[in-house]
Amino acid sequence: MPTSSPATILGVALPSPLRRLFDYRAIAPPPGGWRPGLRVRAPFGRREVVGIVIECRAHSEVPASRLKPVAAWLDDTPLPADWLWLCHFTARYYQHGLGDTLSHALPGLLRQGRPLEARTRETWRLTPDGQSLPAEALARAPRQAELLAMLRQHPRGVTTPAITAQGYARAQLQALTDKGLIHAEEQPLIEAPPPAPERLLAEPALTLNGEQAQVLGRLHDGLERFTPALLHGVTGSGKTEVYLQLIEAVVAKGRQALVLVPEIGLTPQTLARFRKRFRVPVVALHSGLADGERLDAWLAALQGRAPIVIGTRSAIFTPLARPGVIIVDEEHDGSLKQQEGLRYHARDLAVARAHHHGIPVLLGSATPSLESLAKAHSGHYQHLRLTRRASRHAPARLELIDTRGRPRRGGLIPPVIEAIRQTLAAGHQVLVFINRRGFAPTLACETCGWLAECRHCDARLTLHRQPHLLACHHCDHQQPLPEACPQCGSADLRPLGTGTERSEESLAGLFPEVPIYRIDRDSTRRKEAFESLLSEVRRGDAAILVGTQMLAKGHHLPHVTLVVVVNADAGLYASDFRAMEQSAQLLEQVAGRAGRAEHPGRVLVQTQHSDDPQLTLLASRGYDALAERLLAERRAAALPPYRFLALLRLEAPREEAVQALAEQAAEALRAWLADQASEVHCLGPVPAPMERRQGRYHMQLMLSAERRSRLHEAGAWLIGWLEQCREARRVRWSLDIDPQTLS
Structure with missing residues (x-):
């Protein structure tokens, strides 16, 4: 029987995988009374956790004798209603628990119960008496007089x-x-209210070309309403300058701008450019910040003290006092999709949030996702084009270099090595792109064919030289190099294939007088190592950069005139239906690093499939032509963006347990779909592309539907069934809405 009491019952969302609220008795309320959005500390099992009040009511389905009181309230004022709306929307759309979603959206210190207060600093100002004091009044205390004069020059105060x-x-x-x-x-x-509009800029805006000016004019027309737009501009076409001038217009109206970038590596250069342009605070939000820094930036945005916020995907949950525009740079990038836990897509949440606020959202890319292109073609998004580079040179086209039957050194064939030599002789820089870190993809026995494989994953161990070991890039397992083949005892063990370390070593032997900078996750582990390497490169001396996709995304390398892609085939023929789209985007992005300044660029792409029709289309006519072909293929195959997907992922240490549950879930779901006469299709179960990973077996079940609402209904039913299934308690499972990868 429900209990009823004049005392308020609090429905609290707790950081738990359980998809429900937990009822507690209210204690003496905070000054403003009990309201949704207040943080509380509540007993949960044997510990206390921080939760957020979602409902205040007089009834509970739990008997009064079993209801515990909350331990304490933590805030006088609730978290903002629009932030709560975003978390509710995220939990509902991505079929995730509200408590866990709210916990993910909060800075770490607030999850721990820290007050909703920013750190402060002591600042000194003149009093009215100090302002009116004659200069000679402190003649007998000259240092005091000098200090008073200094403070008089800084009316907003000076810190201790x-x-x-x-x-x-x-x-x-x-x-x-x-x-x-x-x-x-x-x-x-962080304390600096926006200055008067005429003093907003610290340096003047650049002069726009005709295309940029036309794009900016169309964006200005939509500043007061929800206007989704795709800014489709070739690399080096000046998209960032359009962002800056759009933000200038927004901040001049007293509103805030949120800018999302795909990776931490892009944040420092973006921050530097924005801070150089604007006099107002520009704050960053990303996982590389200390907890205190992150909370300061989050609160500055919440309280309106930070007009410009720049961050990675989690920054989409930053509250804004006066939202004015949301910009998503490199909107196609897979890093904007969270792949563990709460599997949200920051780009899609940006569009939903902008719609809720009634503000424009701008998605920028040289290689837009097929989802965004389809919406632009259908008229749901404005399609804004920038077809010319800011420099006088056209974007470099891909030159396909057939590597079949040709000798290689460090993965490079002789004609490519000669092109590198000529570029360096001209005093320019070369970017050698190889999307595989380490020395070699694996170690092999020349005698019996044994390959070094991970004992926890269906994957080969990568050979590293710095330090000397074998490592799995999927589970981080590491082991020393064997002295002999564990299968036949032979000492003839040889590296197979090429990674960044091997390319670096080979190039150092070929060009001993030229500095070589290796930029990958291993060489940039130290804080600020990435920026330090880029600073060296930007000095402009002839040099070779060897890097992974860290270098492909958005970095301005004005002295690079030759880009070499060591192996274009690595990602082209994967089982994932997005493989060609993602590989083409990566190739175009890395090609965009060439010829961005006064010298034209050249891009050499090594491949064993130079006659592949899709690759030749990309090389001859560019990404746009390939994207149109891929869209036609997706429509014919009933794949996104013309159909909606959800992916049930299951994993367990025992193969039999995960397979049995996957088959049981598929059977139950198909029966329910037949009973509902639903249009949703259930595909599988099948093993994941990497069936064994981190010592666990992985299987998948795909849901597919023409209408998003039907897909969500089926997903919600499946989650409910799994939560009631006893066998599911021994298997880890999750439902991924709009999966971006099938791995």
């Missing part, structure tokens, strides 16, 4: 560290305080 750095002592501050001439205030670390 800045004062002591000028050689002043705490005693002088205290003396002026005792005289009533100055006083100290505690201010947030």
Whole structure:
């Protein structure tokens, strides 16, 4: 029987995989009373956790005798309603628990129960008496007079560290305080309201070309309403300048801009350019920040003190006091999709959030996703084009180099090595792109054919030289190099294939006088190592860059005139239906690093399939032509973006357990779909592309539908069935809505 009491019942969302609220008795309320959005500390099992109040009601289905009171309330004021809406929408759309979604969206310190307060710093200002004091009044205390004069030049105040750095002592501050001439205030670390519009810019905006000006004009027309737009511009066409001038218009109206970039590596260069342009605070939000820095930036955005927020995918959950525009740079990039836990797509949430706020959202890319292109073609998005580079040179076309039957050194064939030599002789830089870190993809026995394989995954171990070991790039398992083949005892063990380390070593032997910079996840582990390497490269001396896709995304390398793709085939023929789209995007993005300044660029693509019709189309007519062909194929095959997918992933240490549950779930789902006469198709179950990973067996079940609503109904039913199934408690499972990869 439901209990009824005049005391308020709080429905609290807790950080738990369970997809429901937990009822608690209210205690004495905070000053504003109990409201949704307040954080509370609540008993949960044997511990206390931080949750968020979602409902306040007088009834509960739980007997009164079993209801526990919350331990404490943590905030006087609730979290903003639009932020709560975004979390509710995310949990509902991605079929995820609300409590876990809210926990993901909060900064770590707020999840731990820290107050909703920003860190402060001591700032000194003149009092009215100090402002009116004649200059000669402190003639007998010259250092105090100098300090007072310095403060008079900074009416917004000077921090204590800045004062002591000028050689002043705490005693002088205290003396002026005792005289009533100055006083100290505690201010947030990020504290700078927007200046008058005429003082918004720290440096003037660049002059736009005709295409840029036309695009910006169309964006200005939609500033006061929800206007989704795809900015489809070739690499180097000046998309960032369009972003900057659009943000200028938004901030001048007293509103805020949220800019999403796909990876942390792009954040420093984007921040630097934005901070150089604007006088207002530009804050960053990404996983590389310390907890205190992240909370400061989050609160500055929430309270409107930060007009411009730049971050990676999780920054989509940043609350904004006065939202004005959301910009998603490199909108096609797979890094915008979270692949574990809450599997949201930041680009799609950006569109939903902009619609909720009634503001424009701008998606930018040189190689748009097929989903965004389809919406642009159908008129759901404005399709804005930038077809010319800011420099006078056209984008470099791909030159396919057939490697069949040709000798290689470090993965490079002789004509490519000669092209590198000529480029360096001209004083330019070369980017050698190989999307595989380590020395070689695996180690092999020349005698019996044994291959070094991971004992936990269906994958081969990668040979590394720095340090000397074998490592799995899927589960991070590492082991020392064997002295002999464990299968036949032969000492003739040889590396197979080429990674970034091997290319670096080979190029160092070929060009000993030229600096070589290897840029991959291994060489940039130290904080700021990536930016340090890029700074060296941007000096402009002749050099060779050897890198993975870290270098392919959005970096401006003005002195690179030759790009070499060592192996274009690695991702083209994977089992995933998105393989060609993603490989073509990566090739075009890395090709865009060439010839961005005064010298034209050249792109050499090594391949064993130079006659592949899709690859030749990409090389001859570019990404746009290939995208049109891929869209036609997707429509014919009933694949996204013309059909909606959800992927049930199951994994367990025992193969029999995961297979039995997958088959049982498929049978139950098909029976329900038949009973509902649903249009949803159930495909599988099948083993995942890598069936054994991290010591666990993985299987998949695919749901496919023409209508999103029907897919969500089927997904919700399947989740409910799994939550009631006893066998599912021994298997880890998750439902991925709109999966971007089948691996």
